[in-house]
Amino acid sequence: MPPMTLTLETTAYTEDQLAHKDVPQIALAGRSNVGKSSLINTIAGRRRTLAKVSATPGKTRSINYYRVEPGGFFIVDLPGYGYAKCSKSERAKWAKLTQTYLTRTPELRGVAVLLDCRLEPQRIDIDLVxxxxxxxxxxxxxxTKADKCKQRDRARTRKAWSLLLGDAAPLFFSSFTGEGVDELWDAIREATAD
Ligand code: GDP
Structure with missing residues (x-):
């Protein structure tokens, strides 16, 4: 496989800025601080240049459309959710933006839900799923952060999540070690293939 490139093409802060792209899309969603920006940089083969890795969580407030080549499809980065320190009205605004995107994008083929492998399933993740x-x-x-989950603990971790996820087998991913990068690309390509 040739290396995949990601280019940030559109950023939407409000519903009327949501872009109409007539090609398949896969969305990335997850709680703030789950490692979403790091994952984007990792699958793009970059270090901290594409998506901003935040020292302060809760900073990504926009929907970011990344065009992927070869393929021409989009990876769409949704705002991180569940950040405790933001105001109720801000939270409601992001939820509305995300919901509008999820319900009004016919080209959306699936949602990669990022979950911190060190944590138990959280209410907010369950609600999203x-x-x-x-x-x-x-x-x-x-x-995510699979480098923090030892091989011998993985069966237990998988089991804890399987109650929530059912048949959807989770993929272990680490931006620190590169684990799961190829598998994630395979899954994304499969989901966005015609
Ligand atoms: P985002 O808020 O979901 O975009 O998360 P970031 O990518 O900004 O990362 C949040 C924090 O988790 C940062 O301190 C990262 O260094 C850390 N982090 C991200 N990916 C990994 C990973 O694969 N393993 C570990 N151990 N930490 C990670």
Missing amino acids: DYCRSQKLPVLPVL
């Missing part, structure tokens, strides 16, 4: 299912959107679970 349930919401995707209610919208008939395939969920691709990605357990």
